[in-house]
Every structure is written in C-alpha cells, then in structure tokens.
Amino acid sequence: RTARWPFRMTRTKALDLARGFRTYGAQWAQDGGIWHPLAPAGRTARWVAGSSRDGGPWQQDRGRGTGGAGEDGKNREDRKNRKDREDREDLEEGEEGQGVSGSNRTWDGQRPQPTPLSPLQNVLATVMASYGALRDPRRADLVSLLGETTGERALRGLLARMKDSETGRDVLRDRPAVTDAVMRSLEHHAPDTFGGAYYRFMRQRDFRADERPPVRTLCDPELAYVALRVRQVHDFWHVLFGCRTDVVGEAALKVVEFAQTGMPMTALAVLAAELRLEGSRRRLLNRVYVPWGFRAGGKSADLVTLYYEREFGRPLDELRALWRIERAPASADGRGGVDDPA
DSSP: OOOOOSSOOOHHHHHHHHHHHHHHHHHHHHTTGGGGGGHHHHHHHHHHHTHHHHSSOTTTTTTTTTTTOSOOHHHHHHHHHHHHHHHHHHHHHHTTOOOGGGOOOBGGGTOOOOOOOOHHHHHHHHHHHHHHHHHOTTOHHHHHHHHHHHOHHHHHHHHHHHHHSHHHHHHHHHOBOOOHHHHHTTTTSOTTBHHHHHHHHHHHTTOOGGGSOOOOSOOOHHHHHHHHHHHHTHHHHHHHHTOOSSHHHHHHHHHHHHHHHOOHHHHHHHHHHHHHOOHHHHHHIIIIIHHHHHHHHHHSOOGGGOOGGGGTTSBHHHHHHHTTOOOOOOOTTSOOSTTSOO
C-alpha cells in the first residue's frame, strides 16, 4: 500500500495559498522586509529620542549637577523673560481661585495622555534611556523615563505606604501639585520657615517647579501621581537635608532617595555620578556622602507620605527635628546647606 498525502491539494486551494503568500509578502515588505522583527525597536528609539519634545525641554535641569555652568548670558536672559511672562500668566490664573498655598492647580489638570509600552518596548526604552542618562545626567526627561520603566514595583510599594498613612491618604485624595504658583506664594514667608527656605533655594538657583517632566508611560492614575510626587518633592528634600546641587550633592540626595524609595533609577544616578567624578571628589562621595545618605534616609520619617504643603509656615529646624532629618555634612571646603550658591 502506498502512503497517501494527509490532504488533497486541489487547484483552488493552491491558488488561495499562493495568493495568501503574495499578500503577506507585500505587507512584510511594506513593514520593512527582513527588518520587520526590529520594527518595535525602531518605534521605541524614535519615541525615546522625541522625549525632549514630549517630556519637556531636555535642558530643563542644566543647572543641576553642573554647578550652574554651561548657560551663557543670552540664554539666561531669554529664560528670565520667559519666566517673567509665565509668572504673570500664572498670577492671573491664581486670582480665579485659591487652593493649597496659593495655587488652585492640582495634578489632575496637568497629566498628559500616557503612552503604554509593551514588555519589549519597556526593555528597549530602559536600555536607551539608561545609555542617554549615563552620557548626560542633565537629561531629566530620560532620567524620569527610566524611573517609570524600572520602578513600577517600587512605586506600588510607595503607593501602599501612602494608603497606610493618614497624611499619605490626604495627599492621594487632594493630589497637590508643586508648581511655580505655589513657589511664588511663599515669597513673603520668613526665611527661617520651610516655605521661605524653599522659595530662596529655588530663586537663588533660577529653578522652576513646573520644569519637572510629566509621567509618560504609567496608565494607573494613582501610580502615575506617586511617580510625579516623588519628582516634585525632590527640591523639598534638598532644603530639608541641606544638599547642594552640584554632582556630589545630587548624588548624595539620590542615596537618600534610594534608601527611602528603593527605586533602581536612583542607584543608576549615583553610578552616573561615580563615572563623572574624579579623584578627591569621588572619594568624598564614597567615604562621606554615601554612608551619610543611607544613614539619613534610613532614620528619617517616611518622606513620601508627608504633606509638605501644610508645613510651609513652620520653622525649618522644627520640621527637621520632627521628621528626624540629619543634615548633610559640609564638604572639605566648608560649603554646604541651602544658603550656598549652586
């Protein structure tokens, strides 16, 4: 007995099969031919490269970690004119209604449409953002994107801690946003108060609270707010811990953040600082500020759950004692603290 083929290939079936291959081949060629499996990588690369457009100006943190260098007089003047114009616009908006600390703007009105990533795109975005952030730590958009692609588990832990805390639940309910309008409302606070120290810190360094990149990939509204909250209170922590905004100061505060949040992005930021520093500055970071950061972050209150906006009028030293804040040690040159120039 001869073996029989498991199915009969009629002429009609053969024509249908050939037509199907031809259609798939045309679509395959249109999608990039042999490079079709790499199409997600190309789309992700274009999306990450466009983060400076979608996530805010890529030089928004150019004064952080650089000692303020790299900005010429014309750029500084243009930035000041733009800031004055936006100040007037925000003041006009603020007259319509007042909320916490002089601002009626909450996070819900600022959140852009998120862009969910597939698992493959998440990995690719992590690799690309890590490379870009290591090359230029001033790329706040890439650093923030890296926090989203690598820190979802840590953010869920922070969200759970906020829900377990009374003040954390209040923050999640009100969803306050740290904006330029909030900062300007603190102008007349006494210099020794938390709000007055924060205002002076931001003004002396020409920082803007509105410059923090938006959350771009997290679709869960609560999770996205926690991610943005961690970014926005970063400057509050500068004031409380007395960390400068040069490379060593930023890295030291990132150690505190890692001890508090466990987010992988903070560890990468410290690694980037290690690569940029040389000689005595690197030894200073490793011998003084890294141990201090773990110690200070471990002993202080749960910083993510605090409602900072309610404490602007309290003396700064009183808050440090209440929240068990250990100030950063002064460096060998005696510089340190929020009153120092950037």
